[in-house]
Structures are given as structure tokens and as C-alpha cells.
Amino acid sequence: MEKTIVCLAGDGIGPEIMESAKKVLTLTERLYEHRFHLQDEAFGGAAIDQCGQPFPAKTLEACLASDAVLLGAIGGPKWDNATERPEKGLLALRSALGLYANVRPVEVDEAVAYLSPLKEESAKDVHFVVVRELTGGIYFSQPKERTADQATDTLTYTRKEIERIVEYAFQLAQTRRKKVTSIDKANVLESSKLWREVAEEVSGRYPDVQLEHLLVDAAAMELIVHPGRFDVIVTENLFGDILSDEASVLAGSLGMLPSASHSETGLSLYEPIHGSAPDIAGQSKANPIAMLRSVAMMLEQSFGLREEAQAIENAISSVLRSGRRTGDLGGTETTVSFTDAVLEAMEEQAPVGRGR
Ligand SMILES: NC(=O)c1ccc[n+]([C@@H]2O[C@H](COP(=O)([O-])OP(=O)(O)OC[C@H]3O[C@@H](n4cnc5c(N)ncnc54)[C@H](O)[C@@H]3O)[C@@H](O)[C@H]2O)c1
Numbered sequence: 303m304e305k306t307i308v309c310l311a312g313d314g315i316g317p318e319i320m321e322s323a324k325k326v327l328t329l330t331e332r333l334y335e336h337r338f339h340l341q342d343e344a345f346g347g348a349a350i351d352q353c354g355q356p357f358p359a360k361t362l363e364a365c366l367a368s369d370a371v372l373l374g375a376i377g378g379p380k381w382d383n384a385t386e387r388p389e390k391g392l393l394a395l396r397s398a399l400g401l402y403a404n405v406r407p408v409e410v411d412e413a414v415a416y417l418s419p420l421k422e423e424s425a426k427d428v429h430f431v432v433v434r435e436l437t438g439g440i441y442f443s444q445p446k447e448r449t450a451d452q453a454t455d456t457l458t459y460t461r462k463e464i465e466r467i468v469e470y471a472f473q474l475a476q477t478r479r480k481k482v483t484s485i486d487k488a489n490v491l492e493s494s495k496l497w498r499e500v501a502e503e504v505s506g507r508y509p510d511v512q513l514e515h516l517l518v519d520a521a522a523m524e525l526i527v528h529p530g531r532f533d534v535i536v537t538e539n540l541f542g543d544i545l546s547d548e549a550s551v552l553a554g555s556l557g558m559l560p561s562a563s564h565s566e567t568g569l570s571l572y573e574p575i576h577g578s579a580p581d582i583a584g585q586s587k588a589n590p591i592a593m594l595r596s597v598a599m600m601l602e603q604s605f606g607l608r609e610e611a612q613a614i615e616n617a618i619s620s621v622l623r624s625g626r627r628t629g630d631l632g633g634t635e636t637t638v639s640f641t642d643a644v645l646e647a648m649e650e651q652a653p654v655g656r657g658r
Pocket residue numbers: 315374375376377378379389392556557558573574575576577578579580581582587588589590592630
């Protein structure tokens with residue numbers, strides 16, 4: 303199989319974890335006889351430094367012509383006062399590619415279950431996915447204004463936008479444990495009242511899937527107290543951002559959780575849910591697991607390479623089981639040494655006859 307992957311390394315730990323991703327992709331090419339063209343493009347703060355803007359037109363063109371996009375992370379204190387912040391570039395990218403469905407799976411690897419604040423038995427019950435609406439809501443709605451003494455953000459959702467993401471969640475639930483939890487703030491927000499109404503309508507088309515509604519404040523608590531009750535969570539942009547970082551605590555570290563963002567055109571983007579971690583950048587301290595799992599999601603979901611994706615997941619688990627971990631998980635491995643261990647495990651586990 304031959305594919306072009308646009309690589310947006312970005313800022314902070316972004317280039318370090320992108321390096322890990324490229325090594326794993328290069329090994330996958332060799333072991334499973336594929337050809338991945340890895341095309342670097344400027345994005346985020348790095349692009350501001352290069353050409354004055356976080357999301358250059360050339361980067362957009364390359365993404366649109368690619369088979370999938372892989373993103374490290376963007377942002378950092380250096381650009382916090384820039385006129386066009388790196389984060390603005392990220393939102394523009396999501397919008398330009400129409401990446402409305404952000405899928406963030408939350409699983410607890412057995413080897414590190416003891417790091418979760420949950421009792422180990424409850425940690426084993428954690429298998430859910432957050433489906434976050436990614437191109438609407440308070441991130442994008444107008445007016446968005448600022449004067450010296452007043453600031454305005456607007457939260458708008460159309461019926462169509464809600465229906466599209468809720469449909470996505472129900473279809474995903476049909477392939478899983480057939481339960482959707484829709485999270486909103488329908489006791490206060492008009493947009494949430496419409497969200498709940500539309501979720502009910504969509505639910506009528508999926509009689510085999512159970513729907514429950516939960517208010518976001520209660521959901522924040524339930525995620526920690528009874529995480530085993532969740533299968534597919536569907537929620538709006540800002541709630542999904544916050545709840546998915548909260549959920550990362552269950553998995554032991556923010557450095558563990560990957561994500562996929564899907565559009566209606568078939569083009570998808572894969573990125574860890576965490577940011578550029580300026581506090582540990584440049585020191586080979588970043589946990590590359592979220593990034594490597596994002597690569598596995600890309601192989602499976604964009605290219606249909608299930609075996610290859612599973613090989614990466616298995617290699618990560620076996621390295622964790624061997625006791626090797628990065629600092630965020632209480633270990634002493636560096637980004638580079640942990641990645642090398644994953645590569646070794648992939649080599650060892652590759653089926654005989656597959657490039658060996
Ligand atoms: N998609 C993205 O590119 C993205 C996502 C979130 C935040 N950001 C940006 O990143 C910058 C820093 O934000 P922040 O510090 O609030 O959030 P962050 O996610 O970068 O870091 C939060 C904490 O988690 C740790 N951490 C994150 N990823 C890790 C990893 N892979 N391994 C080990 N530890 C890890 C960091 O060291 C830090 O202590 C900001 O500019 C923010 O806007 C970008």
C-alpha cells in the first residue's frame with residue numbers, strides 16, 4: 303500500500319513525538335511492505351517563526367492532497383502574545399478540513415492500572431470513547447469580541463451540526479456496547495436544550511442503542527466515580543475538551559490518550575489529546591504513547607491496516623508490561639529509549655515472513 307501522510311510536528315514536544323511516530327511508520331513500512339511518504343509541513347508556532355502565520359496556505363494545500371494528516375502539538379509561551387496564536391491555526395485547520403468528529407478513546411493499560419486513581423478492579427472496567435464535536439460551538443460562533451472592559455464569546459449550534467455528531471456517536475455505539483451518553487447543560491443553556499432534543503430524535507433511528515443524558519457537572523464526577531458506566535460519550539466542543547483531559551487521569555497520564563478527527567470527505571487527522579508540554583520540551587521526557595496510538599488509529603481507520611495497528615498497540619503494551627516507562631508514569635525511560643523499546647518489540651512480534 304502506498305500513502306502520503308502530512309506530518310505537522312508543531313512546537314514544544316511536538317517534534318520529539320513526531321520523530322517517534324516516523325520511526326514506527328518506517329518500521330511498519332519495512333515489516334509489512336508498504337510505502338508511506340512522510341511529508342513535513344510548517345504549522346503552529348514553528349510556522350509563525352518561519353513565515354509569520356500559524357497555518358500557511360501551502361500547509362493547507364498539502365493536507366488536502368494527502369491521504370491522512372498526523373499532528374504533534376502546537377503552542378507555547380513564546381507565541382502567547384502573537385497576533386495570530388498557534389491555537390488559532392489549529393482551529394483554522396480543523397475548520398478548513400471539516401474535521402467535525404473528534405474521537406478520543408479512553409482505555410486503561412493493565413500494566414499501569416495501578417497508577418490510575420481508581421481501584422485496580424474499577425480501572426479494568428474503563429473502556430469508553432469521547433466523541434467531541436470539533437468544528438462548532440463556543441470555539442467558532444460569532445460574535446467573538448473584546449473591548450478594554452468587556453469580552454464576548456457566543457455558543458451557537460445548529461440542528462444539522464448536532465445531528466451529524468450524534469449520528470456519528472450512535473453509529474460508533476452500534477459497533478461497541480450499544481450505549482450513548484449525551485452530555486450537556488440543558489438545565490441552563492439553550493444550545494444544550496436543542497442538543498438534547500436532537501439527540502432524542504436521532505435515538506429514535508437506533509432502537510438497538512440505549513441513550514442517556516447527563517448534565518456536564520454531574521458527568522465530571524461520574525467519570526471518576528463510575529467510569530465503567532460509559533461506552534460512547536457524545537458532547538459539544540468545549541465540554542469534550544475538558545472531559546477528555548479529565549479522563550486521561552484514569553489512564554495514568556495525559557501522555558497516553560490518542561485521538562482521530564474525521565470529516566465528511568474521508569480525510570482525517572490524528573493527534574494526541576495533550577498539548578506541547580513546554581515544561582518538559584527539548585529534554586526527551588515526553589511520553590510518546592499518545593502519539594504512537596494516534597499512528598495506530600490512522601493505520602486502522604484511514605488505511606484499513608488493522609494488523610499493523612494492532613502490532614503497534616501490542617508492542618506498546620509489552621514494553622509497559624516489561625516495566626519500562628517514561629517519567630510521567632513514574633519511570634526513567636526517555637522519549638527516544640521508550641520508542642526504541644517499542645520498535646524492538648514490533649520487530650520481535652512481527653509474523654515470520656513479514657519483512658523479517
Ligand atoms: N492539540 C494541541 O496541539 C494542543 C492541545 C492542548 C494544548 N495545546 C497547547 O499546548 C500548550 C501547553 O498547554 P498545557 O501545558 O496547558 O497542556 P499540555 O497538555 O501541553 O501539558 C499539561 C501537562 O501534561 C504534561 N504532558 C502533556 N503531554 C505529555 C506527554 N506526552 N508526556 C508527558 N507529559 C505530558 C505536561 O508536561 C504538563 O505538565 C498551550 O499553548 C496549549 O494551548 C495544544
